[in-house]
Amino acid sequence: MLRDDVIEYSLHAHHSEEQGKKIRRNIWKVTAILTLITFVEVLVGVVWTKTELGETSWAWASIKIGYIVLTLVKAAYIVLVFMHLGEERKAMKYVILVPYILFIAYLIFIALYEGSALNEVWTIHGA
Amino acid sequence: MSGHASEQLDSKTLWGGKISPFSTSYGKLMMWFFLVSDALTFGGLLIAYGYTRHACTDMWPIGEETFNSMPFLGHGYPLLYVALMTFILIVSSVTMVLAVEAGHRMDKKGVVKWMVATIIGGFFFVGSQAWEWSHFIHGSEFGKVEMEDGSMAIVHGEWGEIENFSVFEAGHHHKKGDVITSKDVDLGHEFRHAAADGRLKGTVITLHDGSKANFAKKDNKDMVLVIKEAGGKYKAGDRVENHAEAAKLYSQAISTGEKGRVIYGANLEQNEYGPQQYGQFFFFITGFHGFHVFSGVMINIIICLGVIRGVYHKRGHYEMVEKTGLYWHFVDLVWVFVFTFFYLV
Numbered sequence: 182m183l184r185d186d187v188i189e190y191s192l193h194a195h196h197s198e199e200q201g202k203k204i205r206r207n208i209w210k211v212t213a214i215l216t217l218i219t220f221v222e223v224l225v226g227v228v229w230t231k232t233e234l235g236e237t238s239w240a241w242a243s244i245k246i247g248y249i250v251l252t253l254v255k256a257a258y259i260v261l262v263f264m265h266l267g268e269e270r271k272a273m274k275y276v277i278l279v280p281y282i283l284f285i286a287y288l289i290f291i292a293l294y295e296g297s298a299l300n301e302v303w304t305i306h307g308a
Numbered sequence: 309m310s311g312h313a314s315e316q317l318d319s320k321t322l323w324g325g326k327i328s329p330f331s332t333s334y335g336k337l338m339m340w341f342f343l344v345s346d347a348l349t350f351g352g353l354l355i356a357y358g359y360t361r362h363a364c365t366d367m368w369p370i371g372e373e374t375f376n377s378m379p380f381l382g383h384g385y386p387l388l389y390v391a392l393m394t395f396i397l398i399v400s401s402v403t404m405v406l407a408v409e410a411g412h413r414m415d416k417k418g419v420v421k422w423m424v425a426t427i428i429g430g431f432f433f434v435g436s437q438a439w440e441w442s443h444f445i446h447g448s449e450f451g452k453v454e455m456e457d458g459s460m461a462i463v464h465g466e467w468g469e470i471e472n473f474s475v476f477e478a479g480h481h482h483k484k485g486d487v488i489t490s491k492d493v494d495l496g497h498e499f500r501h502a503a504a505d506g507r508l509k510g511t512v513i514t515l516h517d518g519s520k521a522n523f524a525k526k527d528n529k530d531m532v533l534v535i536k537e538a539g540g541k542y543k544a545g546d547r548v549e550n551h552a553e554a555a556k557l558y559s560q561a562i563s564t565g566e567k568g569r570v571i572y573g574a575n576l577e578q579n580e581y582g583p584q585q586y587g588q589f590f591f592f593i594t595g596f597h598g599f600h601v602f603s604g605v606m607i608n609i610i611i612c613l614g615v616i617r618g619v620y621h622k623r624g625h626y627e628m629v630e631k632t633g634l635y636w637h638f639v640d641l642v643w644v645f646v647f648t649f650f651y652l653v
Contacts, residue, residue, distance in 0.1 A: 285351045
């Protein structure tokens with residue numbers, strides 16, 4: 182069953198001028214989003230600095246989380262649109278993404294937990 | 309059927325098992341697998357950075373303080389340069405995706421145009437990174453000083469220019485009575501070398517050739533000392549906000565005549581910005597990424613030459629451009645994370 186609402190990316194599926202137009206419009210939209218996010222990130226970093234807010238303040242903590250969320254949004258746009266993984270078969274998409282995300286999430290948890298524990302030991306007993 | 313790539317593939321495209329997994333070609337799927345493994349490498353590096361950073365929170369440098377310079381404009385532009393680098397890389401990713409798009413329409417001219425734009429963007433990024441490295445290695449005008457109580461402090465403020473050295477004891481090169489000005493040597497450079505080597509004592513500087521001189525220097529302005537590592541009197545995070553006192557403590561610290569009381573810039577053993585690991589992570593992560601960008605540019609050039617010669621047009625599809633595109637976007641993707649975790653957070 183052929184679907185006509187998606188654009189093919191397999192080997193000999195050439196795009197028509199019309200499909201091209203649709204893709205280009207999407208590319209420019211994503212470009213604008215990525216630029217805007219980068220601009221917002223820098224603006225926030227300059228206006229509310231870590232030094233002023235204090236590294237342990239809740240304000241800095243929320244900005245930090247905001248940064249990470251914005252980064253993941255940017256990454257998703259790059260992978261799904263620029264690398265058009267979103268247009269590939271679902272099975273392929275999950276074969277690429279799921280093992281990676283699971284492993285990295287585990288590694289982040291274990292490494293940062295370990296790092297903080299080491300920090301506590303150093304703070305109490307000296308480096 | 310949930311997928312959509314349902315066209316019949318010819319036997320050249322089919323894999324050994326006579327089917328084509330995920331309806332993709334072998335090359336494209338293997339490029340994806342390579343990118344996953346490369347992403348694991350970068351993920352490992354950034355997580356190692358996070359581990360180290362969580363282990364030593366207080367003294368870790370602050371991005372907008374470390375990276376606040378612009379070429380030709382000097383200091384006081386926090387994060388702008390690196391934001392510009394990020395923008396350059398995003399734009400070159402866009403031009404690449406436009407090249408891939410043109411390839412799907414068999415538009416050879418379009419592919420060449422956008423690939424050349426991508427290559428130019430790539431060179432701009434590599435050049436920016438070279439400037440960034442050079443700036444990181446040479447460091448600020450003040451450096452990081454070891455205070456009398458053994459604590460380490462970095463300095464905010466405005467550096468007062470050095471006007472001249474007037475020689476009062478001859479060495480191999482300079483005679484007594486010589487007045488050395490900025491026409492002869494880079495006075496600031498000479499001064500910082502002397503301070504780091506312990507050739508600065510009181511108001512006397514011993515120059516490279518062994519001659520001794522008095523130096524005339526404008527006052528440093530608006531100085532604030534920020535303690536990064538605790539000593540006998542100060543603890544990490546303390547600030548000496550009184551400008552006059554900060555200026556006095558600073559000049560005492562750099563002109564003791566002891567070697568190593570002040571550190572400028574960064575190398576693999578020490579750096580002025582923070583813990584030793586900070587410099588090493590900076591060099592390794594941005595270096596490894598820069599190496600990826602450089603090889604990406606080289607691959608883009610090779611493929612672009614292929615496009616110009618019409619190799620892929622004859623083949624009937626521009627999948628090679630798409631595969632290099634995947635690699636190039638990956639480089640951009642990594643930079644998005646480096647930008648956040650090295651510079652912003």
